[in-house]
Amino acid sequence: MKTAVILNAASDPRYMFDKVFGGRSAYILALEWASSVSGQTGFFVLAGKNTSALCREGADAAGCSVSVIEKDAWTVEQLLDEISALTVSSGADTAVYAYADCPFLDKTLTGELLSAHEKYAAEYTFTDGYPYGFAPELLDKGISAILAQLAKTKQKKLGDSLVERNSIGTLLKTDINSFEIETVLAPKDWRLYRFEFACGSKAGLAACRALYGSSAGSGADAEQLSETAAGLVSVLKTVPGFYNVQIDSHCSSECTYCPYPKEHEKKYGFLPSSEKSERMTVERFSALVKQMESLSGNAVVALSAWGEPLLHPDFLDFVKAAAAEDGLSVMVETDGLHITEELCKAVKEAADKKIIWIVSLDAVTEKTYAAMRGSAGTLEKAAASVPLLEAYFPGRVYPQFVRTNTNEDELEQFYRYWKDEKSPSGGELIIQKYDSFGGLLPDCRPADLSPVERNPCWHIRRDMTILADGSVPLCREYMFNNIIGNVFEESLESVWKKITPYVLKDMKGTYDEKCRMCDEYYTFNF
DSSP states (O other), X not given: OOEEEEEEEOSOTTTTTOOOBTTBOHHHHHHHHHHHOTTEEEEEEEEXXXXXXXXXXXXXXXXXXXXXXXXXXXXXXXXXXXXXXXXXXXXXXXXXXXXXXXXXXXXXXXXXXXXXXXXXXXXXXXXXXXXXXXXXXXXXXXXXXXXXXXXXXXXXXXXXXXOOTTHHHHHHHXXXXXXXXXXXXXXXXXXXXXOBOOSSSHHHHHXXXXXXXXXXXXXXXXXXXXXXXXXOHHHHOOSOSEEXXXXXXXXXXXXXXXXXXXXXXXXXXXXXXXXXXXXXOHHHHXXXXXXXXXXXXXEEEESBXXXXXXXXXXXXXXXXXXXXXXXXXXXXXXXXXXXXXXXXXXXHHHTGGGEEEEEEOOOSSHHHHHHHHTTSXXXXXXXXXXXXXXXXXXXXXXXXXXXXXXXXGGHHHHHHHHHSTTSTTTTOOEEEOOOOTTTTSOOOOSSOOOOSSOOXXXXXXXXXXXXXXXXEESSGGGXXXXXXXXXXXXXXXXXXXXXXXXXXXXXXXXXXXXXXXXXXXXXXXX
């Protein structure tokens, strides 16, 4: 079978060309893998304006004969057009497509894919259950042209979007029964770990370096590397990807699924609905987000750990400070009762596409809304914030429904209404599971969604909750207890390192009572 090997090197170049793998970069290792693909009739690298020169230099240094194709930005439609054209022009039967920042692309696994693809006359072949970054995707010479046409017509919105790692699979799913698809299954399903061995982020680079450091020269295959990765804390816990920050402790809601009011009163002696509120200063936050960007590279900063963030008189300045850092984006979870057009205009100017909004609604009737969220507002007023936000932040506004025994009867109606593309949110919504906070609240789950096998907790591996005074609990579930440090008294990185021993215990299945009763370990923030 004749193959055209196509590497996508158009992603962020900050880590792709770092020579941290025994003196070689992820890009060089990807080139070495690509050169080994059998039946090769053409070798191509898709580059961006900021990566093309580095791609050519790296290929020359590695002695690889490649054609580098540059575009300012690659859309899904352009990618598929290019794959189709390159497959045809090189006389290949199949395109072998992968990202050029993946240092562990496996030659043996690639051979299995090629064999399955040819044996079953597949149009598209991929691995299932293996970590991302170990194997390419295979496209028959005809399917890329068909997908490109789909991206120009029925799925134009997706076709016009910039290429992401899962873009081809996402497009295929929109008409999946029309194609002959084949998979190579991993002996063990590693998906629950969400491994991503690619150097497109600081977290990915750290995970790749840790795995390489434990396996260099071992000749380990994809399954052995997966086993090794699952046992390395330096792979499972790299850098924070989600910072949940409390900027204002004041909150007037009385949600039945939230322990915050009572726990706040127990800790401080008064309810958060009183006028005595703890507020973080913009000055402290501005210094903090610089540390976040330095430590994480890319991360989401939520301004909604506890309390209603829009009650902070300097809310807009917090958004500006976080959005000003290149690698950071902003998330705001709000009750929607304080959204105004003036605020939307100001936030759009400050953050625009770097912010997403979550509006807590939890109901479709006023009666259930009051039962879920108390008397601080009305469903009508809260829901009215969604179309207002959507007008300024299209596709970045999510009405939210927390499932409990109280509102479960309205779940389907909520989903059907908001999921409709003609709804005020344009079809976006979030259905969130109930959280008892490790036994602080009664178990009001309509269903137990936890997996059969417990995985190492996502939240202590990649989240950091920061209270208004700078104190950091082990995780959000601990509320104001089990404080491990304070980011206003020590560096963010030093506090993050203090969580590592807890991750090691979690990996061994050693839990304190709070963790043992918690079922949030499998939920994932961004």
